[in-house]
Amino acid sequence: MRTLGTSKRAAELAADVTDFRAVRGRSLFRDAMGRFLSNKAAMASVIVLGLIVLFVLFGPFFAQYSNEEIDWTRMGDIRGQGMPSFETGHFFGLDELGRDLYSRTIQATRTSLLVGLIGAAAALVIGTAWGVIAGYYGGKLDSAMMRIVDILLAIPLTLVLILILVVAGRSFIALFLGLGAVSWLTMARIVRGQTLTLKTREFIEAARAGGVSETKIITRHILPNLIGVVIVYASLLVPEMILAESFISFLGLGISEPHTSLGRLIAEGAGTMNYGTLWQLAFPLFFYVTIIITMFFIGDGLRDALDPKDR
Amino acid sequence: MFFYTLRRLLVAVPTILLLVVAAFFMIQVAPGGPFTSERPLPPEVLANIEAQYGLDQPLWKQLFDYFYNIVVHFDFGPSFVQKDRNVNEIIANGFPISLTYGTLSFLAATLVGVTLGIAAAIRHNSWIDYAAVSLGIAAQALPNFIMGPILILTFTLWLGWLPGGGWNGGQWEYLIMPVIALATSYMGSIARITRSSMLEVMNANFVRTARAKGLPSRTIIWRHAMKPTLLPVISYLGPVFVYVLTGSVFVDLYFSTGGLGQDFVNSALTRDYAVLLGVTILYGALTVIVNLLTDLAYAWFDPKIRY
Numbered sequence: 190m191r192t193l194g195t196s197k198r199a200a201e202l203a204a205d206v207t208d209f210r211a212v213r214g215r216s217l218f219r220d221a222m223g224r225f226l227s228n229k230a231a232m233a234s235v236i237v238l239g240l241i242v243l244f245v246l247f248g249p250f251f252a253q254y255s256n257e258e259i260d261w262t263r264m265g266d267i268r269g270q271g272m273p274s275f276e277t278g279h280f281f282g283l284d285e286l287g288r289d290l291y292s293r294t295i296q297a298t299r300t301s302l303l304v305g306l307i308g309a310a311a312a313l314v315i316g317t318a319w320g321v322i323a324g325y326y327g328g329k330l331d332s333a334m335m336r337i338v339d340i341l342l343a344i345p346l347t348l349v350l351i352l353i354l355v356v357a358g359r360s361f362i363a364l365f366l367g368l369g370a371v372s373w374l375t376m377a378r379i380v381r382g383q384t385l386t387l388k389t390r391e392f393i394e395a396a397r398a399g400g401v402s403e404t405k406i407i408t409r410h411i412l413p414n415l416i417g418v419v420i421v422y423a424s425l426l427v428p429e430m431i432l433a434e435s436f437i438s439f440l441g442l443g444i445s446e447p448h449t450s451l452g453r454l455i456a457e458g459a460g461t462m463n464y465g466t467l468w469q470l471a472f473p474l475f476f477y478v479t480i481i482i483t484m485f486f487i488g489d490g491l492r493d494a495l496d497p498k499d500r
Numbered sequence: 501m502f503f504y505t506l507r508r509l510l511v512a513v514p515t516i517l518l519l520v521v522a523a524f525f526m527i528q529v530a531p532g533g534p535f536t537s538e539r540p541l542p543p544e545v546l547a548n549i550e551a552q553y554g555l556d557q558p559l560w561k562q563l564f565d566y567f568y569n570i571v572v573h574f575d576f577g578p579s580f581v582q583k584d585r586n587v588n589e590i591i592a593n594g595f596p597i598s599l600t601y602g603t604l605s606f607l608a609a610t611l612v613g614v615t616l617g618i619a620a621a622i623r624h625n626s627w628i629d630y631a632a633v634s635l636g637i638a639a640q641a642l643p644n645f646i647m648g649p650i651l652i653l654t655f656t657l658w659l660g661w662l663p664g665g666g667w668n669g670g671q672w673e674y675l676i677m678p679v680i681a682l683a684t685s686y687m688g689s690i691a692r693i694t695r696s697s698m699l700e701v702m703n704a705n706f707v708r709t710a711r712a713k714g715l716p717s718r719t720i721i722w723r724h725a726m727k728p729t730l731l732p733v734i735s736y737l738g739p740v741f742v743y744v745l746t747g748s749v750f751v752d753l754y755f756s757t758g759g760l761g762q763d764f765v766n767s768a769l770t771r772d773y774a775v776l777l778g779v780t781i782l783y784g785a786l787t788v789i790v791n792l793l794t795d796l797a798y799a800w801f802d803p804k805i806r807y
Contacts, residue, residue, distance in 0.1 A: 340518050452645075456645075462657070
């Protein structure tokens, strides 16, 4: 007959069960972070993008030539002597004017990354402010503000950008302003829609019943709840900004010499592709496509991580 | 529905008016004019030319005359730079070309994109899915100004299969590359939107119900899941249609198709105000109309939406 005694093993297991530690509460952001970290495509993209950023930061130390210097000895025969090679020190070859494409590509990549980040940041700030104010206060103000957005959306983007660049002159600041000015519209619409649904939720009502001021409600209760949507959309805006800048530079309206961007380099490379100097197209194109693709994957990863609908 | 359409059309008119006024004044702010050149004209000659185009009138008078001529005579005025042509001719010449290859690219992008997206969603997490997603993302990174040189390099310079440019009355050899160049990046976006939308729909309760009552998956996909899947796609397609027509500058530049995009950029660079305004009005009107059609299509696809 078996006795109903205590089994040593069972006791240990039971001790484990009762020995609960205070589990740290998991915030939404910790959750999202976990999901993002376990997304292989997104993490690989972060690493690749990080490598490109490192290349932009430390690449210039290995450059044998500056981006403005013309290699007079080789510029006469770029097709024959201007190829990418380690011997001559032109790792990516020469461009059409005999400048070192390695230095030029680094410079262009830096510009394009900056344009993407600053353009998206400008769109984020303007669009969020516009959308929150329109959505929260509602009524006539809302319809007036959204009517403006609708009208601006109906103007072809190229026209606005070209006009801004023509009026303000071709400079970095004008370019950033122009890109910011045309890109906040969709952001404003998304934020407004989100604010409209948030506004009717119980916790906002509770805050209002508790006598919280309107500005406090917006900053403490509405904005934090918008962060997910806003971050996701902003991350998708970065490649769009880079694309738009390339588009403008391609027309010859964006950044002017000696500055350059990937769009300009691609345009130059495309212009000379008949002459057998394909590296002039290949290197900028490679960096460009890699940046855009990694940005898309990161944006997708962020959306999967932050969007509560797809869980 | 009828009254909704009517109301939207009534709102559209002031929208387009505002657009024209805004564009009109923005152009005035820009430095330089159609008649500034490196060798300045003698002031008397300049005054004569400006008088001929009515540029010596006060701004409000210019604007009023412009509207008057459009509304009464449907005349968008003469081009300032191309001396023997007027804006009506330029638009009548370029717009059919843009419209032809724009519509074809739009159809190609939609058909291929939606098919890819649905195939990927139905075979979720299979090699078809991965292939379609990779293709979609790669296509998205290739806007028309990148696709242009790549296509010419491959099909004209290396393989020698297709003519490098020209329009030639829209023969198919001349159409292929512009259409592919323009369609690629939109195809990628459409495929990705369709895929994620379809995945969401396939997890919805009504699809589970349809499964539970034993419907074959073909019926579920085509009869039940299709319409809700296409809703977000449609809201994306509306603006794309307008962009395809406006964003065709590079196609026009690369393939010398002679569409409106080229006239648009040239007119902005040479300050040919009349052409610039005419094309802007055309695009603005198109945007408003296409947006309206998108909203109506929305109501047709989703009976829950009532206007």
